[in-house]
């Protein structure tokens with residue numbers, strides 16, 4: 660795969676899975692916009708990944724931030740070829756204890772953020788008559804998970820958004836797909852209890868936790884020319900957990 664002269668925006672790419680997605684795109688010669696909330700993490704990632712990256716601070720819940728992000732992307736590199744909606748958070752607790760604030764925050768960042776980023780990117784990609792949008796959902800959007808009603812609802816919503824956008828944008832040469840990672844080793848899953856981690860691991864047929872690189876490799880494929888006939892799909896990267 661070769662992404663020479665292609666420009667990629669990865670939201671939430673200052674750390675974790677997003678950072679690894681950015682790193683794999685750089686290795687395959689893309690121009691990559693590193694976008695995150697934390698300027699320190701952006702600067703560190705840009706200095707590690709090198710001159711084909713450009714950092715822009717943007718909160719995905721702000722359409723003003725996203726508008727400025729795309730304006731800068733076009734000014735710097737001239738096109739927007741791939742958007743990866745990766746930014747996401749968890750605020751886990753049982754449904755009966757869940758504050759409205761934690762419901763709203765998770766839905767705002769994980770789902771509304773992807774809607775806003777997709778809406779603005781779609782306008783650019785429709786004009787170009789090409790583009791790839793890849794949404795990082797989760798297997799809990801397919802299965803549900805005790806303690807994650809807000810997060811599961813946001814990730815299930817992202818799958819609905821993926822399929823609807825895929826239908827609307829297909830005629831303009833834009834594909835939209837989702838990846839549903841299982842248990843991937845990052846700071847997000849580091850917060851899980853030892854009991855929850857052991858329970859996940861014992862149920863994974865491939866008997867290991869996933870790595871950010873496993874998710875990033877699936878993103879590379881869906882963003883590539885080789886995947887041009889695939890749209891509206893959800894690809895689980897979960898060691899066989901949901902088969």
Ligand code: NAP
Pocket residue numbers: 670671672673674675676677694695696697700717718719720744745746747748768772795796797798839840841842843844845846847848
């Ligand atoms: P992570 O290490 O917590 O990284 C999430 C990134 O999103 C951080 O860089 C964070 O920035 C950024 N972010 C949070 N709120 C944002 C906002 N409002 N605007 C822009 N950026 C924001 O998580 P991860 O494990 O890499 O997860 C990446 C994606 O994969 C998420 O969508 C997650 O739901 C999904 N996923 C992860 C797993 C897993 O096992 N790890 C499984 C399934 C799905 P700050 O550093 O500034 O907070």
